[in-house]
Amino acid sequence: MSGVALLLPGQGAQHPGMATALYRTEPVFTAVxxxxFAELGAEGDRLRxxxxxPRPVVPLDDASRAQPLLFAIGYAMGRTVLARGLEVTALLGHSVGELAAAALAGVFDLPAAAGIMRARTAALAGVPPGGLLAVAAAPERLTRWLGGPDPVLGAVNAPGQTVLAGTGPALDAVEKSLLDNGIGCRRIGARQPFHSPAVADAAAEFEAGFATVRLRPPRIPVWSASTGEPVRPDQAVSPGFWARQLAGPVWFHRALDGLLGTRPGALVETGPGRSLSMLARRHPVVRRRRIPVLPLLPAATATAATAARWHEAKHRLTDFLSNGEKGKATS
Known part of the structure; x- marks a missing residue:
């Protein structure tokens, strides 16, 4: 048994009502x-x-809402898991989830994180409209649609699951062409073209937001989806390393491959939905070794069950770590 690895989702995992049932019921989650929100001041009040x-003033898919909320919920759930005394031996975040992983690993503290997320939101404010398109195909099958500067490869989440990133008109055209050619695709909840050259200037601006932040090497290994490898101490203390992931592709599958090589006892998704859990369950190493995969929150279509699902998952995970009974944590 080698403890649990936490998976922290990014843009696209957000949905109305995500984790709201835990607020004011789970003490650690609420306090974090x-x-x-307090560190963000008036903007924190608006965000909350x-x-x-029931009717947000700013849509939750907008970067100014999705990004800080995904960070905060993933980080708060991770802190709650740690407070329960569970042994966390690795962290893997997708996009903004990588920043939540860094914070959980002690690379920066929560006040600094609030400033970092404020800088990230401000940098994204000037980005041209665009989005993300999930495609049911491997990158090599999409060569004819990736020959120009827009859209580009935004993420490889699994061998047959690719995400394209681009500005509005270009992404619209590619989406239509893919569907016309019988390739399944769907839009991800995003109003900005994350992980593309369109946000390169925003990434440079975002880097300046780290100017006063004290960065430290991680206390818990963090697998970076921007490199597919563990974050090195020199990378952890480099503002440019964290800022550049905003414009570069996400290699989640590569990072998951590496993480699974460390033989984690279980994979636990600490964030909204089950997107990363679903990717993990399909991985051949997870299937072969029967590694338990446990999402701590329900899918977007089952938000009313959030509190019940959290308590069920919490007890099953605790039982698993106490007794080593893998069958208790596989759903």
Whole structure:
């Protein structure tokens, strides 16, 4: 048994009502979020209101809402897992989830994280409209659609699951062409072209947001989806390393491959939905070794069950780590 690895989702995992049932019911989760919102000042109040309210003033898919909320919820859930005394031996985040992983590993503290997320949101404000397109195909099958500067390869999440990133008109055209050619695709909840050259200037601006942040080597190994490898100490203390992932592709499958080589006892998704859990369950190493994969929150279509699902998952995970009974944590 080698403890658990936490998977922290990024843009696209957000949905109305995500994790709201845990707020004011789970003490650690609530305290962490309240501290984060307080660090953001008036914007934190607006962010919390849009998260908890039935009709957000700013759509949750916008970077100004999805990015800080995904960071905060993933980080708060990770802190809750750690507070339960569970042994976390690795962290892997997707896009903004990588920043949550870094914070959980102690690369920067929560007040610094609030400043970092404020800088990230501000940098993205000037990015041209665009989005992300999930495609049910391997990158090599998409060569004819990736010959120009827009769209580009935004992420490789699995051998047959690719994400394209681009500005509005270009992505619209490629989406239509893919469907016309019988290749399944769907839009991801994003209003900006993350992980593409269109956000390169924003990434440079975002780097300046680290100017006053004290960065430290991670206390828990962090597998970077921007490199597919563990974050080295010199990378962890480099503002450019964290800022550049905003414009570069996400190699989630490569990073998951590496993480699984460390033989984790279980994979636990600490964030909204089950997107990373689904990717992990299909990995051949997970299937062959029967590694338990456990999402701690329900899918977007089952948000009313959030509190019940959290308590069920928490107890099953605790039982698994206490007794080593793998069959208890596989659903």
């Amino acid at each position: 979020l309240d501290e984060f 209101a849009d998260w908890l309210g």
